[in-house]
Every structure is written in C-alpha cells, then in structure tokens.
Amino acid sequence: xxxxxxxxxxxxxxxxxxxxxxxxxxxxxxxxxxxxxxxxxxxxxxxxxxxxxxxxxxxxxxxxxxxxxxxxxxxxxxxxxxxxxxxxxxxxxxxxxxxxxxxxxxxxxxxxxxxxxxxxxxxxxxxxxxxxxxxxxxxx
Numbered sequence: 543x544x545x546x547x548x549x550x551x552x553x554x555x556x557x558x559x560x561x562x563x564x565x566x567x568x569x570x571x572x573x574x575x576x577x578x579x580x581x582x583x584x585x586x587x588x589x590x591x592x593x594x595x596x597x598x599x600x601x602x603x604x605x606x607x608x609x610x611x612x613x614x615x616x617x618x619x620x621x622x623x624x625x626x627x628x629x630x631x632x633x634x635x636x637x638x639x640x641x642x643x644x645x646x647x648x649x650x651x652x653x654x655x656x657x658x659x660x661x662x663x664x665x666x667x668x669x670x671x672x673x674x675x676x677x678x679x680x681x682x
Contacts, residue, residue, distance in 0.1 A: 566592060566602065567602070567605065567606065567609070569591070570584070570588060570602050570603070570605075570606045571606050571609065571610070573587060573588065574603075574606050574607075574610075575610075581600075581603055584599065584603050585599040585600055585603065586599075588602060588603075622655060625655060626652065626655060629648055629651055629652050629655070630652075632644070632648050633645060633648045633649065633652070636648060
C-alpha cells in the first residue's frame with residue numbers, strides 16, 4: 543500500500559526583481575493608505591496576493607511604514623520652511639510699520655517653530671544623584 547504524502551511546504555522561492563519589488567511596495571502602500579488595512583489584515587491579504595510568507599508580508603509592512611514616515615517628515619520640513627518665510631515677511635512689515643507688539647509676537651512664534659522656547663529642567667538640589675526619602679512615624 544502506498545501512503546499519501548503531504549505536499550511539501552515552500553521553504554524558499556524565486557527572488558523578485560527590482561521592478562517586481564517596486565510594484566509590490568506600491569500595491570502595499572495602496573492597501574495601507576486607501577484600504578486602511580491593519581497590520582494583521584495586511585499580513586494575511588498581502589501574503590495571499592503574492593504567495594509569500596507572513597514574515598515577508600510583515601517586512602513589507604515595516605518598509606511601507608518607513609517610507610510613509612520619511613515622506614511625511616519631508617513634507618513637514620517643507621511646511622515649516624514655508625511658515626518661517628511667512629513669519630519673516632510679517633516681521634519685516636512689522637518693523638517697517640514700527641509695530642512693536644506684532645514684532646514681539648512674531649519673534650515668539652518663530653522661536654516656537656525653532657524649538658527655542660522649550661523648558662529645560664535643571665536639577666539644582668542633588669546634582670543628578672538619586673533621592674532617598676525617609677518617613678519617620680515615631681516621635682520618640
């Protein structure tokens with residue numbers, strides 16, 4: 543009697559080309575951005591779409607998240623630069639009109655954008671050493 547053998551699992555596949563990889567990343571970004579799939583949904587959907595392991599789908603998810611973070615960081619920097627140009631233009635007009643209140647407020651806003659107004663905590667009492675608290679309950 544012959545025993546039925548289970549089909550072997552794929553342990554490795556053909557490497558994708560750069561073009562195929564780029565197409566997969568584009569499709570993955572669409573799944574994340576437009577179809578708003580969670581990481582679990584993405585893992586299942588992507589692994590079935592391209593017949594890849596869920597581990598590969600997770601790696602693709604992380605790559606897409608890195609791409610999105612970079613794009614939004616670039617856009618944020620561009621927006622900050624545009625806002626700074628507007629503030630400097632306003633500052634110049636306020637100085638020309640001798641409007642000290644607007645000039646002061648504009649300088650404060652510019653300082654906030656550069657992060658110069660953030661409070662810095664300084665430890666004056668212990669020089670960074672740990673603090674020990676002793677509670678005494680007896681007055682003997």
